[in-house]
Amino acid sequence: MKRNIVIAVVTAAALVGGGTATALAVAGDDDDTTPVTRTDDDRDDRGEDRSDDRDGDADDGAVRAAAPGGVTAAEAITAALKHTPGTAVSAELDDGSWEIDVLAEGDTWHTVRIAPDSGKVLGAQKDDEDDAAEVRAALKGASVTAEEAAKAAAAKGTVVSVELDDDGDDKGWEAETRASGGDEQDWSVDLKTASVTPDRDDD
Structure with missing residues (x-):
């Protein structure tokens, strides 16, 4: 029997107020599906990670600022x-x-x-x-x-x-x-x- 491959791509418009966009990809046999979902929350999390990195750099700067200047x-x-x-x-x-x-x-x-x-x-x-x-x-x-x-x-x-x-x-x-x-x-x-x-x- 030939395998049927179904590829469906669904793009949802941004929800009013939430602004969440969802993309769903389905691939495989008739009974095998693999959903992949990305939301604005994921992007927010990545933004928070970058913010944490910046905060860490700021802390390092504070330590350097507290250290003595060039005169020993x-x-x-x-x-x-x-x-x-x-x-x-x-x-x-x-x-x-x-x-x-x-x-x-x-x-x-x-x-x-x-x-x-x-x-x-x-x-x-x-x-x-x-x-x-x-x-x-x-x-x-x-x-x-x-x-x-x-x-x-x-x-x-x-x-x-x-x-x-x-x-x-x-x-x-x-x-x-x-x-x-x-x-x-x-x-x-x-x-x-x-x-x-x-x-x-x-x-």
Whole structure:
């Protein structure tokens, strides 16, 4: 017996209000049909998928926007010390600028703000800190500066802060890095060898 092949194509006009167009194709033997239906809902779903992709790109942009500009922590420290000579004790990316704490001669403290995109000095002010003696004692015999500690920690990620930890027996530099995905990690940098190890106090 010859096989009968029936091909029917039905195109429905857009429904009033819904705007749904349906195409139905039937092919095969007398008792074998395979319907294929496409609706506006399918197109809406694909539109939502593209929208989700765009939202993901926007989130990535937000992460990049939150990351430091072209000026590294080490470069910010160098710029701050050129403006205010002394010993850099900490550097932190805060409120859109680098803030560098400098212990100058006469045990006076200064905070120098550096632009993260240009390295220019945005401002400087004298602070009323009174722990100069403790800081100098902690740095006695140290051979690694804050700038060098920042450079060492940069091998682990983008450095967003570095500061002197002068508490207890394990004195050293503490550095915080940010990965490209936004994850942050704390590190300890040895005052004499500049070796970088995970901070044991980091949760």
